[in-house]
Amino acid sequence: MPDSDPHGHGHGDRLAPVLRPVRAGNGFEEALEQILQIVRLGLVPGGERLPAERELAQRLRISRVTLREVLKVLQDQGLVESRRGRYGGTFVRARAEAAGATGGAALRRRVEGVDIEDVLRFREVLEVGAAELCAAHGLSGARAGLLREALARTQDAPLAEYRRLDTLLHLTLAELSGSPTLTAQYAAVRSTVNDLLDCIPLLVRNLEHSQRQHTALVEAVLTGDADGARGAMREHCAGTAALLRGFLT
Amino acid sequence: MPDSDPHGHGHGDRLAPVLRPVRAGNGFEEALEQILQIVRLGLVPGGERLPAERELAQRLRISRVTLREVLKVLQDQGLVESRRGRYGGTFVRARAEAAGATGGAALRRRVEGVDIEDVLRFREVLEVGAAELCAAHGLSGARAGLLREALARTQDAPLAEYRRLDTLLHLTLAELSGSPTLTAQYAAVRSTVNDLLDCIPLLVRNLEHSQRQHTALVEAVLTGDADGARGAMREHCAGTAALLRGFLT
DNA sequence: CGGCAAAGGTATGAACGCGTAACCTTTAAA
DNA sequence: TTTAAAGGTTACGCGTTCATACCTTTGCCG
Numbered sequence: 001m002p003d004s005d006p007h008g009h010g011h012g013d014r015l016a017p018v019l020r021p022v023r024a025g026n027g028f029e030e031a032l033e034q035i036l037q038i039v040r041l042g043l044v045p046g047g048e049r050l051p052a053e054r055e056l057a058q059r060l061r062i063s064r065v066t067l068r069e070v071l072k073v074l075q076d077q078g079l080v081e082s083r084r085g086r087y088g089g090t091f092v093r094a095r096a097e098a099a100g101a102t103g104g105a106a107l108r109r110r111v112e113g114v115d116i117e118d119v120l121r122f123r124e125v126l127e128v129g130a131a132e133l134c135a136a137h138g139l140s141g142a143r144a145g146l147l148r149e150a151l152a153r154t155q156d157a158p159l160a161e162y163r164r165l166d167t168l169l170h171l172t173l174a175e176l177s178g179s180p181t182l183t184a185q186y187a188a189v190r191s192t193v194n195d196l197l198d199c200i201p202l203l204v205r206n207l208e209h210s211q212r213q214h215t216a217l218v219e220a221v222l223t224g225d226a227d228g229a230r231g232a233m234r235e236h237c238a239g240t241a242a243l244l245r246g247f248l249t
Numbered sequence: 250m251p252d253s254d255p256h257g258h259g260h261g262d263r264l265a266p267v268l269r270p271v272r273a274g275n276g277f278e279e280a281l282e283q284i285l286q287i288v289r290l291g292l293v294p295g296g297e298r299l300p301a302e303r304e305l306a307q308r309l310r311i312s313r314v315t316l317r318e319v320l321k322v323l324q325d326q327g328l329v330e331s332r333r334g335r336y337g338g339t340f341v342r343a344r345a346e347a348a349g350a351t352g353g354a355a356l357r358r359r360v361e362g363v364d365i366e367d368v369l370r371f372r373e374v375l376e377v378g379a380a381e382l383c384a385a386h387g388l389s390g391a392r393a394g395l396l397r398e399a400l401a402r403t404q405d406a407p408l409a410e411y412r413r414l415d416t417l418l419h420l421t422l423a424e425l426s427g428s429p430t431l432t433a434q435y436a437a438v439r440s441t442v443n444d445l446l447d448c449i450p451l452l453v454r455n456l457e458h459s460q461r462q463h464t465a466l467v468e469a470v471l472t473g474d475a476d477g478a479r480g481a482m483r484e485h486c487a488g489t490a491a492l493l494r495g496f497l498t
Numbered sequence: 499c500g501g502c503a504a505a506g507g508t509a510t511g512a513a514c515g516c517g518t519a520a521c522c523t524t525t526a527a528a
Numbered sequence: 529t530t531t532a533a534a535g536g537t538t539a540c541g542c543g544t545t546c547a548t549a550c551c552t553t554t555g556c557c558g
Contacts, residue, residue, distance in 0.1 A: 168263075
């Protein structure tokens with residue numbers, strides 16, 4: 001008889017999925033994670049600034065003191081750079097500069113311990129679901145425009161910006177799904193995926209392939225072809241997944 | 250020009266999906282939420298006990314003091330009942346007794362402020378995705394057995410237990426998807442769905458319909474029919490969704 | 499050229515949340 | 529009647545976080 005079930009009540013570890021440790025981190029760590037997300041998702045491109053400290057602290061509902069400790073860490077890792085004076089701010093460093101600062105040690109530290117299968121499957125579920133929701137419910141003119149716009153931006157993207165604009169396209173689709181929870185979860189998982197992608201080479205072949213899939217995907221979504229959208233997205237995700245599974249042991 | 254973009258950097262509120270307030274609650278509230286999930290999901294059936302305080306505190310990584318404050322609240326709401334002495338413990342009260350205690354005021358409080366569309370869409374995405382993953386990857390003999398078993402239990406369920414066993418069936422499928430993240434997210438969203446379901450009448454008609462869908466779903470999953478599994482699950486979710494949308498304003 | 503406004507940089511002290519640790523009390527099985 | 533295991537209680541202390549104020553830097557605009 002297992003220790004955890006001394007009374008024979010018979011519900012072995014059914015509680016496991018829910019009974020995870022509370023507070024994965026303190027406020028400081030959570031804030032760090034969120035700002036890392038902004039950077040990894042490319043919501044603020046390299047060279048541009050984050051909101052001012054006072055504003056950022058308010059939005060995260062933490063004190064400026066705590067926020068500054070977070071920024072201190074990011075600066076030590078070479079991910080951001082602060083400039084004083086009016087029109088100063090906290091600027092996101094381009095990936096090239098950033099990698100130079102610590103040799104990517106911080107990235108490797110973040111990536112190890114990630115359950116790749118978990119991430120890839122969860123990602124696929126969210127993306128395929130979002131695509132299907134958008135196609136099935138249809139998009140109003142304005143919303144369709146947003147999607148088309150995001151796609152267009154990826155078409156004529158310089159190589160260094162491709163990852164960022166691709167992320168934005170997918171994030172747009174997630175937002176258009178009409179489920180804020182889905183959007184937030186996608187943002188979280190995608191930021192992890194981007195970390196993984198940073199560990200492997202960027203192949204132009206895959207990139208062109210990606211672009212064709214994006215086009216087909218958006219086409220299907222806009223014409224309300226739910227099956228087509230789902231299929232296109234699944235294939236698209238499978239491509240990335242195969243790539244990552246291949247390179248990461 | 251909007252206040253939030255004084256420099257014209259042009260990234261309006263792209264940050265919104267990520268920049269939510271840190272620490273939705275303190276440790277106390279997070280723990281409360283998790284134990285509520287256990288109860289709402291029926292992971293511990295009415296009449297049975299939660300793990301002992303000392304063990305529960307360890308698994309949640311909180312102190313016994315904090316845990317006891319959580320249990321105090323749950324007791325005040327009539328959801329659990331403590332018994333002292335050896336072979337005592339914290340027992341989950343059956344829904345009938347629980348409702349009597351506070352007249353369901355606590356339930357109504359939890360339910361208001363829920364974005365129903367968000368919940369229903371997110372739920373559908375997760376469930377359909379889990380079904381497809383299971384069908385596509387195939388289930389080993391042991392795993393297939395778990396699913397069949399969970400289905401069988403819902404077949405001959407007394408009406409009062411149906412909700413609980415249905416939840417367990419769906420949770421099993423989520424676990425079999427092979428993505429712990431998906432499982433955890435499903436647990437969270439399903440506990441909200443159960444709250445919503447508690448606000449509307451239970452119709453035997455729907456229940457029978459549900460059962461047919463469950464059977465078809467499991468059948469499709471076990472034969473590796475991904476399209477069929479997805480379709481069955483989507484229909485199943487649509488049913489619940491229509492019900493909830495109809496009854497809740 | 500000088501000042502203003504907005505940004506980051508610094509310092510301090512209090513408040514609060516939470517953990518640790520020890521103890522008491524109850525209870526049913528052995 | 530003993531005892532083990534459960535809930536009930538208390539006290540103290542530490543680390544995080546907040547609130548607040550103030551200083552310093554710097555570019556634009558009058």
